[in-house]
Amino acid sequence: MDLDSRYIEIEKNVKAVRARIESASQKVNRSSADVTLIAVTKTYPVSDAMILSQLGISNFGENRSSEGAAKAAEIQGTWHFQGQIQSNKIKQVLTWANSIHSVDDLRHISLIKKALPDDKNISIFLQVALDGQLHRGGVSEEILPLLAEEVLSSDGLMLEGLMAVAPLDHDPHRAFSELARIHSVFSQQFPMATNLSAGMSNDFEVAIEYGATHLRIGSSILGVRTSPL
């Protein structure tokens, strides 16, 4: 596909997603201005991220450090790392990412703290596992305060809030209402942790209903990925 037709296709998808965010927000009396759309560009070329940037998208999500580094070098914006993070990649992630959505390990927090340059800040979302589905990443509710304390005691690490992925085989209403309850309890103890990263292509309208502030949307904008990431 040439770049002009790709531009037209992505523009159409972005408009449609923005309209759905708007109407889902209105439905629950929220302002769509409080909902950040993160365009997940993983597996797609830097030229797609460039088109998104031209369309006014300023938040981008990636799962692989080398891929994120290459795109972030070309495209200005806020870059979010959102996948399972490997210890040996943390240092590289910190060179390009502004935000890490999937922190679920005390040792990773220490490594981030150690590797973070003095003049840099990094936003941290703690990943919570819903319905005990630990294999998709995340910790159980009871562990969150321990991780949060570690983030708060580390210079340059900012505790943004919580992140979750809804289990594939469950009703997203059930998953996100559980997440909303966990976030409400958590933010009584950690009032700075106001943000909630939840909602992907298949369930972002439900996530908005339950208070999501950061949507991570890939395939609805760029198309279904052929590689399994």
Ligand SMILES: *Cc1c(COP(=O)(O)O)cnc(C)c1O
């Ligand atoms: C790939 C991915 C997304 C985007 O998924 P889509 O279904 O394509 O919108 C969001 N969050 C995480 C953690 C992902 O790995």
